Amino acid sequence: MSTPVKIPMPLRVPELAPSLGRVLVPRRLEEPWVPLDDIREELATRVMEIGGEARAAAGRDERDKVLEALSRRAWLAAWDAAVRRVGDRVTGALDQEIDRAARRVRTPRRRRRRLLLAGSEKRAIAARLAAGGETLVAALDALDAVAGRVRDASVLDKGAHADWQEALRTAARRLEAAWLALETQVEDERREWAAEIDAVAHWRPPLWPLIALWTPVAVLLVWLGFVLGGYLPAPSWLAAWLGF
Structure with missing residues (x-):
């Protein structure tokens, strides 16, 4: 039997x-406080590009290249690049707002530099922005599992092929959800840092250096006034100097 x-x-x-x-x-309803449309468009373009690459490979019957073009790695690379760019833009915008607020109240340069976001704060912002991608990662894990089945599927395994197509659509929908969560977090970051920026804008230099400097001078001038007015005796050195 054959x-x-x-x-x-x-x-x-x-x-x-x-x-x-x-x-x-x-x-x-309103535009984000930092421009995001160019990053969003680049993300969408990249997804469309990997879809185009996969279709071209499918036309050549190159199954491995089809699956590689639409692999978990390719989707995550596009998402991670978008998150990094948004993170850089948000932290840069926050630094600019902090610096502007500090300059308006004439904050000393050294203090202004200390007010800018630290590396740990930038990393925390990036982590919060990326958190919305958890459902996307789960969808890509499912896509990866289905891709393993469809790689060796025959014409009789129509279910595996349908599952793979649906996993791709699900990944795209989860990417949309992740992007919307990222936009929401961008707005949350501004609200979270508003109090910090407001505190910078209301900063005033401490008065104690002026008090420490001028109090002895004021006391000396008052004492000298009493001496010159005859209310207090003048020390011998002052009397000799003034010709009393």
């Missing part, structure tokens, strides 16, 4: 644009 020939299932890459939703077409 062994049946296994015919690989042709991989058809689904259209991802409808599942990207507001990553492609934002719907907001």
